[in-house]
Every structure is written in C-alpha cells, then in structure tokens.
Amino acid sequence: MSHVLKTRERLAEVRYEIRGELARRARELEAQGRKLIKLNIGNPGAFGFRAPEHLQRAIADRIHETDPYTHQQGLPAAREALADFHRRRGTPNASPERVFVGNGVSELIDLSLRALLNPGDEVLVPSPDYPLWTAATILNDGCAVHYPCRPEDGFLPDPDVMESLVTPRTRAIVVINPNNPTGAVYPRALLERIVAIAARHRLLLLSDEIYDEVLYDGATFQPLAPLAGDVPCLSFGGLSKVHRACGWRIGWAVLSGDPLAVGDFHHAMDLLGALRLCANVPGQFAIEAALSGNATIHALTAPGGRLYEARRAVVESVAASPYLRMATPGGALYGFPQVVGDAAIAFDDQAFALEMLESEGVLIVPGTSFNLRERDHFRVTLLPEPDVLREVFARVDRVLARRAGAAVVPAEVA
Incomplete structure (x- = not known):
C-alpha cells in the first residue's frame, strides 16, 4: 500500500469556491463541449x-530593464509614485519607505497577516467577505471573527456590533471598500x-481598496488612511x-x-518581502503611468459605459423577478442577489449553483462561499455584456420558478 501524504489540517476550514469544486465541474463540462457563461471571477481580461x-x-518601453531582481518593497520610482498618490489623498506620513509592492493584493494580504498574527490571535472580518481574508487569517494561525453586514442595512456593518466582538486577542479590523461581493460603498461617518x-x-486597520475607482451613480469613495491619522493602517490597492x-x-x-x-510591523513586512525576493518587475513599470495617466475606468462606469449598463441589466432583472431582491451595488464589479419568497423555502445556495451550472450552463458563486451564514445569496460578476446578463437572469428565474413550484404544497394535500 502506498504512503498517504497528509496535508495541513486547517485547510479543511478554508473556503474559496470562486475557483473551487464548481469551477472544476465547469471545466469538465467545457471539455465535453458545453458552452458556459462563467460569472465566478472578476477577471476583466x-x-x-x-x-x-x-x-x-510603459512596460514595453522599459522591458530591457526588467531582468534583475529589484528591492523587496518594489522599484524606487514606483514606490515614490505611490507615496505621492497617497500624499495627495491625505494619507499621513506617506513615503516610499512605507510602500510595499507585491504580486497582487492577494500576496500582500497573506504577508501582512503573517507579519501580524501569533497563534490564536483574532481578526475582525466582514461577513460576507472576499474569502481570501478569512483563508489567510486561518492559514496564518489566526481566528477570523466575522462581523455581520446585513442586506437590510445595505450590507453596511453596525459599529456597535463590531466593537462587541473585540476581545483581548483581537489584533486587526478588515474593511473592504468598495465591497466585494456586495458592492457596498462605505460612508465617511461609518469609517x-x-x-x-x-x-x-x-488595532491595525487593514483596508482593502482594490475597487477604489469603480463607482456608480455618483457614489463617493473615502480612503480610510486619512481618517485613521496616527492609528496604524495598511491600505491595499493594485492594477x-x-x-x-x-x-x-x-x-x-x-x-x-x-x-x-x-515600526516593528514595518520591519516584519520588509523581512517577509525579502524572503520572496521581489514582486514581478515588468508590471511595476506601469504603476506610475496608472497613477498619473487618464482614469480610463470612468468611461466604463458612467451611464452608457459597459460596466454601468451591465450593472443596470442586473439591477433591472432582479427588480423584475418575483424570486430575487438585491441591494444595488454602488461600486466594484459584482451583484449579490438574495433569493426570496417561495423559491427561498429550503433553499440551498450550493445546490442551486450546481443546478444553474448543470441545467442552464451558468457558473455563479454561492453566497456561503463568502463566509455568509445564510444560504440565500449568490454572486455574479458585472463584466459580461448587458444582454448576456439579462439572459443569465432569465435562466435564474427559470430555475427558481421550478424550485418555487416544488416548494408550494397543494391546498388539497395541506
């Protein structure tokens, strides 16, 4: 008998259905020739x-300079551009020495929690969350304590409830603004x-601001660091x-x-960055151009722009459905509908997502994948063309109508 290689036990606590079992089943169906509409990942390309x-x-013009490793915190010019950008935002003490460039925000989330946590330390994380925050907390031997963000409150948290969850082991608060998966944009007073x-x-504030300029209908993004002042804050962004x-x-x-x-946290981040040598060098040459050039996202999020019209398609489709409701997303790239009425009776988001994939050829993400306790939500990305999203919600309604009919007990049987 061959030796069975054991894996880390805490991996059993980690959810990442965005690229999990449903995505693997989708690949099997595609290999069989099925045409699918995949709405599971916010992947614009x-x-x-x-x-x-x-x-x-900017990358092509400097590609001849990209062969060597660079400093573990990033190219000096890129860090200077980021520090200047944050100074203009009002971030206190913004300087190149306090900037860390990573292989995406995902790597920096992991590094920051590894630098911060001792076994058993707690991190306040929103529910629903982008699940990497919970996963990285767990895999760095911490405990994710979820503060609720309820649909009836527009998915904004109650600060009193948040504070009630603080214990002597709490080390940090995670804020995702604009929010993935809900699209909520946090007002200044709440922050x-x-x-x-x-x-x-x-506590350390960990502010995930990767969608900072993806805003709709006049929504205003308020960066957290200028409000934090002397309170330690790590602000995340990217390309x-x-x-x-x-x-x-x-x-x-x-x-x-x-x-x-x-100071100590800075040194810990620097050490961990050095252990992985450096971030991808070619892409760093685009940072200064991104921060100083035209804000091309605005044409996409304004009325008539592709993202705006895709969002309109989702909002209108949900409003027309007898089985759905949704807090209108003010930012980011997602809709997070809730199943209601007869279709919600004994509803299971995982089973629904599998049925949508198998019978309707649509890949969505169940709400529980975002560390939401209730099983009545699902997430779609706003990236497809508007007509594709309208077709998706016609298929969603078709499945929910079947479920609603099956859930209703005939009067003569009752």
Missing part, C-alpha cells in the same frame, strides 16, 4: 477588457466610527480591477500611522 494602452506602453474602535483597542490588468499581478500596500507604533 476574460470578458474582452484590456489594460489601458499607456500602461502597456470614522471604525477608526475610533481601532484607536480605543489599539487588477481599476486598470483591468489582473494577469500582471501588481498590487501595493501603504502603511500609515504613528511611526513608533508601526
């Missing part, structure tokens, strides 16, 4: 979007209350979403707050 030409040119919680309990360059794997994190309070 897979839907015909391109990174702006001036970013592509100020979250900063106050961090100040009272001496993947606003600039449609996911495959370039360029993200950044900017550390702000009292220098005496963040």
Whole structure:
C-alpha cells in the first residue's frame, strides 16, 4: 500500500469556491463541449477588457530593464509614485519607505497577516467577505471573527456590533471598500466610527481598496488612511480591477500611522518581502503611468459605459423577478442577489449553483462561499455584456420558478 501524504489540517476550514469544486465541474463540462457563461471571477481580461494602452506602453518601453531582481518593497520610482498618490489623498506620513509592492493584493494580504498574527490571535472580518481574508487569517494561525453586514442595512456593518466582538486577542479590523461581493460603498461617518474602535483597542486597520475607482451613480469613495491619522493602517490597492490588468499581478500596500507604533510591523513586512525576493518587475513599470495617466475606468462606469449598463441589466432583472431582491451595488464589479419568497423555502445556495451550472450552463458563486451564514445569496460578476446578463437572469428565474413550484404544497394535500 502506498504512503498517504497528509496535508495541513486547517485547510479543511478554508473556503474559496470562486475557483473551487464548481469551477472544476465547469471545466469538465467545457471539455465535453458545453458552452458556459462563467460569472465566478472578476477577471476583466476574460470578458474582452484590456489594460489601458499607456500602461502597456510603459512596460514595453522599459522591458530591457526588467531582468534583475529589484528591492523587496518594489522599484524606487514606483514606490515614490505611490507615496505621492497617497500624499495627495491625505494619507499621513506617506513615503516610499512605507510602500510595499507585491504580486497582487492577494500576496500582500497573506504577508501582512503573517507579519501580524501569533497563534490564536483574532481578526475582525466582514461577513460576507472576499474569502481570501478569512483563508489567510486561518492559514496564518489566526481566528477570523466575522462581523455581520446585513442586506437590510445595505450590507453596511453596525459599529456597535463590531466593537462587541473585540476581545483581548483581537489584533486587526478588515474593511473592504468598495465591497466585494456586495458592492457596498462605505460612508465617511461609518469609517470614522471604525477608526475610533481601532484607536480605543489599539488595532491595525487593514483596508482593502482594490475597487477604489469603480463607482456608480455618483457614489463617493473615502480612503480610510486619512481618517485613521496616527492609528496604524495598511491600505491595499493594485492594477487588477481599476486598470483591468489582473494577469500582471501588481498590487501595493501603504502603511500609515504613528511611526513608533508601526515600526516593528514595518520591519516584519520588509523581512517577509525579502524572503520572496521581489514582486514581478515588468508590471511595476506601469504603476506610475496608472497613477498619473487618464482614469480610463470612468468611461466604463458612467451611464452608457459597459460596466454601468451591465450593472443596470442586473439591477433591472432582479427588480423584475418575483424570486430575487438585491441591494444595488454602488461600486466594484459584482451583484449579490438574495433569493426570496417561495423559491427561498429550503433553499440551498450550493445546490442551486450546481443546478444553474448543470441545467442552464451558468457558473455563479454561492453566497456561503463568502463566509455568509445564510444560504440565500449568490454572486455574479458585472463584466459580461448587458444582454448576456439579462439572459443569465432569465435562466435564474427559470430555475427558481421550478424550485418555487416544488416548494408550494397543494391546498388539497395541506
């Protein structure tokens, strides 16, 4: 009998259905010749979007300089451009020394939690969340404590509830704004209350702002660091979403707050960055161009723009459905509908997602994949053409109508 290689036990606690079993089943169906509509990943390039030409040119013009390793925190010019960008935003103490460039925000999330957590330490994470935050907390021996963001509140958290979850083991608060998966955009007053919680309990603020410029209908993004002041704050951004360059794997994190309070954490981040040598070098040459060039995302999110009209298609389809409701997303690239009425009776989001894939050829992500306790939501990306999304929701209604009919007990039987 061959030796069975055991894996890390805590992996059993990790969810990442965005690329999980349903995505694997989708690949099997495609291998059989099925044509699928895949709405599971916010991957603009897979839907015909391109990174702006001036970013592509910035890399091409400097490609002859990209062979060597660079500094573990990133190219000096890129870090200076990021520090200047954050100074203009009002980030306190923004300097190149406090900027970390990584292989996407995902790597920097993992590094930051590895630098912070001891076994058993707790991190306040929103529910629903982008599941990497919970997974990275678990895999760095921490405990993710989820604070609820309820649909009836527009998926905005209650700061009093958040503070009630703080214990002596709490080390940080994660804020995802604009939010993935819900599209909620956090108002300034709410962010100020979250900063106050961090100040009272001496916590690190971890602000995931990767969708900072993906906004609709006049929604306003408020960066967290300017409000945090001396409270330690790590602000994350990157090229993947606003600039449609996911495959370039360029993200950044900017550390702000009292220098005496963040010194050890800064050194820990620098050490962990050095252990992985450096981030992808070619993509770093696009950072300065991205921050100083035209904001090409605005044409896509304005009325008539492709993302705006895709969002309109989802909002109108949900409004017309007797089986769905949704908090209208103010930002990001997703809709997060809730199943209601007779279709919601004994509803299971995983079973529904599998049925949508098998019978309707549509790949969605179940709401529980985002560490949501309730099993009545699912996420779709807004990246397809509007007509494709309208067709998707016609298929969603078809499946939910069958489920609603099966859930209703005939009067003569009752």
